Amino acid sequence: MNDELIKQADIHHIAEEGSKIYLEIKDKYDPKEKGKFLAIDIDSKKVYLGVTSAEAVEEAKKNHPDKIFYVIKVGFDAAETMAQSFMGPRSNG
């Protein structure tokens, strides 16, 4: 992947911190908002809800225009799925 893009995103750090924050706040959104998306700012720990991932990130960018957010789908272990795999039952995003 392009170096410039990698520089823009400390992927590992954001994913690790973001998933920790999501575990702390999960009960507030799951199952009530299941299927919606959250954009989490790992520094302020603020969370932005949207029907789509783009909507959640757009909302988050209003308050943090230059941040990179951890984006998850409420109630699913993945925000998106590239292809359906047949490895047994699971909650798919």
Next chain:
Amino acid sequence: MQPRLWHSLLWDLDPMVKGTFVENVPWVKVILGYGRSIQAPFLVLDTGFTGDIQVTSKIATELGLKVTGISPTRIANGQIVQMPSALAIAAMEGRTKVIEVLISDSMPLAGISFLAKFSYKATVDCKNKTVTLERMV
């Protein structure tokens, strides 16, 4: 009547995008923009992809996309990987939507969420090797 108006009327009468088949893979052309940069790449129509769009880092760089998110994404082997994403504008038949673009050096894809945002019904005719996106109004 002005040619532009004719074009507009014809467009309204035939709200359909035609893609193309290459080696049994259905491709559709999508106009993507960010800032002052616009591209119209062909993307694989992938109904197994739940998201909007995936592009390569080359296309993302050429468009000048800025990474805005990190999303856990399930790939075909079942593994979950952390994938960078960016916001962009997609345009289809004169309509625009804000979309999330996943950035990955695999195939460029158009997924179910993209089709839903533009209210498209996708028809993949494997017998005749045609692919069409029809706007449902």
